[in-house]
Amino acid sequence: MPWKGGNPNSVGTNVPKPSDFFECQKCGECCKGYGGAFVNDHEIERISRYLGIQRERFLCDYCDWSGSRPLIKMAESGYCIFWDNLCTIHEVKPRMCKIWPFIESILVDPSNWAIIKSMCPGVRDNGNLDDLAKCVRNVLTEYDKP
Template identity: 30%
Template sequence: MNLEFYKNQALLRQKENKKFLESLKKKPPKNLDYLVQETHEQVFEKIDCLQCANCCKTTGPLFTEKDIERIAKHLKMKVSDFEQKFLQTDEDQDKVLQNLPCWFLADDNTCSIYEVRPKACREFPHTDRKKIYQINHLTLKNTLICPAAYEFVEKMKENLTKK
């Protein structure tokens, strides 16, 4: 997967994509949630995250207390030991990874804690959520990181002009 190509395309289309996403907020189509789900599925039929894992290499998820408890239990660690070994508190007082790429990312781009991974990882790149216009800023940012997010926005533009 050519990440540089996707990032360059996303940068080139940043203004256009921002305008498109804002139009969804101003005047959302009646069937927007359905269209989002359909587009998300179309994109992930073609894109395999295991070929990329750029999110795991470049951006750390936010860890909720539930995430921390679940993962620590899975690793048979005390919560405090898990936090000390893997996490830090950022400027927003959120718990995030100390280092990137993610500790749990294997050489073959699989995740060693996949079954118990953080909620943020499970939901990334957030292209299947209802009222997607509520996270326009995040969707736009994710197009620079994630080929699937970029493809999603491009496909949404295409799907909306068809209908």
């Protein structure tokens, strides 16, 4: 998982690290069946540029809408349209994908981690929900930096 501002796994020993809780297996389970990933204006521009297409074409060809918010389409297979045994836009994937599985809902209800663990073979359960919450906050803060 790429990080702005350094490697989050190299922080002090008392700070919980993402690798304490998760190691991506590149299985694509997080890329399927959940309705798509929301994209913001910055992500739309970045992905469009990466694909070499205009913003309007990206929105038309690669996005569905949930209310007024664009989200990346799902293919008939149930996977994200950018999944082809690996993420084909990995370098520019949306924040929603980059932070997985460290999502906001874990802070609302830590038992959501068990649900995520049941779907994702890379999730580890070390039993320390306080450390998990700290880790989630750190990940979310890191990805909210401009």
